[in-house]
């Protein structure tokens with residue numbers, strides 16, 4: 430994912446690139462919260478359906494079951510924040526190689542938060 434924001438292609442992200450990455454993540458946070466209707470901190474099948482339908486996707490009920498199964502790491506039939514980003518990114522980039530499925534969003538979020546602390550603290 431760093432690659433997506435590494436416009437100068439140096440293998441690292443500079444301050445400006447970090448800014449777009451940070452915005453990307455906070456945008457997703459807003460999206461996630463607005464679709465988490467019951468404020469449970471996770472997205473269930475109906476919430477996912479509402480989200481993806483509003484993004485313009487018409488998917489079968491069976492496909493939502495598959496998505497939930499694929500992105501539900503808690504085994505509770507719901508999708509957490511980082512898995513929700515992954516799920517949407519995967520759907521939006523059907524042509525992107527399988528490898529994106531294994532992008533460590535959680536690790537990325539951790540490093541972004543850690544860098545933000547360093548910069549502000």
Ligand SMILES: [Ca+2]
Nearest residue numbers: 465469471472
């Ligand atoms: Ca929810």
